[in-house]
Amino acid sequence: MTDDSLAWETRDRTVAYSCPGFDVITEDVRLPDGTETDFDYLSEPESVAILPLTPDGSVVAIEEWRQAVGRVNLGIPVGGVEPDDTDLEASARRELTEETGYEAERIESLCTVEPANGLADSVTHFFVARGCRPTAEQDLDADETIRVEERSLESLERAALSGELSDARPVLAIAYYRLAESSDVGE
Template sequence: MSDPLEWETLDESVAYSCPGFDVIHEEVRLPDGTETEFDYAREPPAAVILPFTPEGEVVLIEEWRHAVKRVNRGLPAGSMEPDEDMETAARRELAEETGYEADRVENLTTAEPANGLLDVVHHYFVAHDCEPTAEKDLDFNESIRVTTADWDALLEEVQSGEIRDGRTALGVLRYALST
């Protein structure tokens, strides 16, 4: 039996497609019978990595984010490839964006960061004993600088609002609550 809050999709089409996501247009029927339209972004699942060096530093990236017109400081992350398992995606994204490789990777949590606007699911991982042993392999549209931060300082930056990236805030706070 369906939930009485569930919307019925009458028709679906891709309104716009670009590298990284599609905009989906749906005609829907609301629970009260009203017919209307709804648009959202469809993205592949993503891996978000909280990488620790053997010394306990956190590996971060600084990346230009054009939508907010500033450099964003946060955790490495990226979309999973088709038929790729989550841990493989986490290890690949960590190496591609930072040049670091992890000795051990463990699942932290899974979240839907903005499920009113997009259907993406983020799978969070903690990467342990990360060393800069790989070649970075950035996508054509990635402008990234790699940095490290002390864990306590990073946690303070998230708590104070200095770090505004939602993926990073969620990963750092979730890890802080689990330790």
């Protein structure tokens, strides 16, 4: 249940900046105490993040150049939901194959999060892909440079604890996966 006394009133909304992949939105808002101000945030389409597991339990990890932080980043397949995708599972399957060349026997929903709702309207849907095997070549976007490597889940956990794995999406995927594995909630 929400506390409406905390709600801000949006009086006007404009797109301050637009580029492929996201917009920057400026809203004129009135705060609960009557103060009028503006609020800027990043708006982007929903995305999917996939924790791909091979039949032997290894993770199909990726290394990808990330220009914003100026380094190769350890991660998992992540990408935007596209208009042609029939559902979120189709998005997850497409991203997995495009970024890694692997296909999954089955895909299960893991969780949905708002990873940065103080500054973005981003929504990421996490999936576990099981029985992943290489079946094709990567089909990367023009601005993607990705190397694929299989790693044990335990090595990725250690990488998260050491800071080598610093992208929040694989860290969240692993944490939710382990929580779901150890939980009897819903059983």
